[in-house]
Amino acid sequence: MSGTGARPGGAGGPARRGWPDGAPERLYVVGAAEGPPAERAPLDLVTLVVTRPGAKPGAHPEHGAILRLCAGPLSIAELSAYLSLPASTVTVLVAELVEDGRVEARAPMSATAHPVALLEAVMDGLSKI
């Protein structure tokens, strides 16, 4: 009935797991947030999400899914692929979880924060090992 082994198909767009012709619910119900996502939390595609220890999954299945997937840190882009949900919907869901204190979201580094010299030093060191 469902493609259990279906992994998100990268650039080809996520497979519609289990729903050959559309899910019964629409996306605005899945992330039924009051405000537009942008106002809730500064989350973007590369924000890393980690489940806080002891977080309860709750009744919302998507929340549960995110909590389980984010046992290790995952970016919102990755979550979007695994859940077959658009990034904006995942952003809303993660924002709700962040508000509940059930996950931590870590802002990504800005590009300027990367000292090129350090990265080169790491590469050099690794190549010597």
Place this chain on the structure above:
Amino acid sequence: MARSGSPGSRPSTASLWLTPLLMLVAGAAVTLVVPAGARAGVALCGLAATGFVLWEELRRERAVTALREAHAAAEATLRHRLAGQEAAAVHLATELLPAALDRLRHGAVAEDAVRGLVPENGSRLGDAHERMLRSVVEIVDTQVGVHDAAQRAFVNIARRVQAIVHQQALDMRAMEDKHGNNPDVFGDLLHLDHGNALIGRLADSVAVLGGARPGRQWRQDVPLFNVLRGAMSRINDYKRVDLHSVAEFAVVGPTVEPLIHAIAELLDNATRYSPPQARVHLTAIETTSGVAVEIEDAGVGLTDEARVRAETALALGATELDLDDLGETPRLGLAVVGRLARANDFTVALRPSAYGGVRAVLTVPQDALTATPFPGGMIAHAAVLPPPRPRPRPDLGPVAPARDDADDGIERNANGLPQRRRRGGRVPARTVPAPAGPAAPAPPPDAPVQPGMWLADFQEGVSGRLSAGDVDDPRGDAPIGKGE
């Protein structure tokens, strides 16, 4: 004289004898008056005349009696026939016509509906009855045909709208995936998607009232949770609906769409007839007879009159529904629910709610339910996918030759790798755990323990990540939100 015994002929018997008697007396008187010589002749004449009159009287009497008897017989025959016709008319009205219409209702054509109903005795009355029956049935048949054609046209139009809406929904979902990274476009798409779903529900309602099934057919079982959220997707004020505990069942494919639609109509009623800020509570609990879906609003509740109207609307949908009954501004909702309930053995009850509004309870029968394959809903199924493990490192390609004379202010350890400082504010972090992200190799077993390793271990512990291969995954940035 022979018939004088019958009571009806008594007066005529008296008058029968009166005339000859008078003639006899008159004759006798004349006989006495006339001269003696003529007496014999006069008396003879008188007797003869009296005798003739008597004979004539008797003859007439016999003729009258015969006529009277014939008349009585004819009257009896006519009465009998009249009674027979009366019975036949009553039979026609109370038996034959309903029987013919019943046959018609069960799909017989007009000709078959009439055949054999009127006994063929060759009488003109029987023929007339049959002709009348036939013309009535034909008229009714024509009217039913016109009505059916109108309903089919309704359903046909509704089906076409449904097809467009369904295609729109699929396209919209694809666009939502495509523009998922752009919150503005995504928000607009959701708005359009919502409007599209409302059109779809209206088309479904028209199809149901036209006697067809609502919209699409589901080939697979759908968890109840998704069914309820599907119903929420189709109403205007879905944000006011609080979805509470849901029994862990799945709904079998053929019942999915009727159930979604019926719950959507009840939810729409609940949100429409309660204050705009009041919440509507949606739960589904297991009962002995199936699953009871409860929709409770904090509205003004039902007055007795409104309850009667609502129950009439429910019952109206459950029985024969004429599109004319819906009125100028049709309230489709409850009629649709009633019809869906009848077709799918749901029971619907409207009761006063503890919140002051209405509690609508829709019970789904046991045979429309099955064990849910994925508790909590289909999307949650994604969660059983293995979480991403550290992916194999791609070949980084040729690396620039190592510089031994590294003199760039970076502390290095014995292996030449940069040394993390114990303390130093924000530590440079990896931006994304991208698939191609290089992971540091495990240190050789004899390598000295790095100062600062404790920090890495600590952070791994916090993040729940446990991989011997990843030595270092520093994230010095402060978490967002409530995390500290």
